[in-house]
Amino acid sequence: MQVKMGNCVLELIKGDITQQDTEAIVNAANEELVPGGGVDGAIHRAGGPSIAEEARRYGRCPTGSAVITGAGNLKAKYVIHAVGPIWRGGNHGEAELLASAYRSALNLCLEKDINSVAFPSISTGAYGYPMKEAAKVALSTVISFLKEHQKPKLVRMVLFGEEAYKTYEKVLKELAAKE
Numbered sequence: 001m002q003v004k005m006g007n008c009v010l011e012l013i014k015g016d017i018t019q020q021d022t023e024a025i026v027n028a029a030n031e032e033l034v035p036g037g038g039v040d041g042a043i044h045r046a047g048g049p050s051i052a053e054e055a056r057r058y059g060r061c062p063t064g065s066a067v068i069t070g071a072g073n074l075k076a077k078y079v080i081h082a083v084g085p086i087w088r089g090g091n092h093g094e095a096e097l098l099a100s101a102y103r104s105a106l107n108l109c110l111e112k113d114i115n116s117v118a119f120p121s122i123s124t125g126a127y128g129y130p131m132k133e134a135a136k137v138a139l140s141t142v143i144s145f146l147k148e149h150q151k152p153k154l155v156r157m158v159l160f161g162e163e164a165y166k167t168y169e170k171v172l173k174e175l176a177a178k179e
């Protein structure tokens, strides 16, 4: 599914983040920036050791923020390491921290003049964020960013599996209907 936002496109696909040919891909990283499981493990396995070596130089990346490295052997040119919150029931600032992780990654795209970026569904794996709630935050944050900046030209959400895709699709249809 795709929606046009002025000159920009917000796209949902089912797939694997490591295979994306966008200029940047986003990693669902942890504060320590050390390779973990899920998306993080897949990116470091496919991209090689240079990504972790470069990320380590940043030290720590607080929840809600993001840092950028090269992408080693991946098709993308950059990996943006964004740290989403751990779900603790929903009353611990999770939504604001998740929105902030997306905004931080998108701001790095502006700084580096990156025109296309692919995101996984941050925080919805090991960090336990409910998929539908995460989809609302992710999609509404991307939509307001694109409205404000008209950049990057392509934002692709890469959903892992049918259920995640269907959930994002439903939420995007609801949000698009309100536009």
Ligand code: ADP
Pocket (backbone or CB within 6 Å): 015, 016, 017, 018, 028, 029, 037, 038, 039, 040, 042, 084, 120, 121, 122, 123, 124, 125, 126, 127, 128, 129, 158, 159, 160, 164
């Ligand atoms: P977090 O620690 O932020 O929860 P995870 O990597 O555990 O991050 O999971 C984030 C989401 O990414 C989950 O919905 C998971 O199913 C999905 N996922 C796992 N592997 C991939 C992949 N290779 N490409 C895209 N999404 C993936």
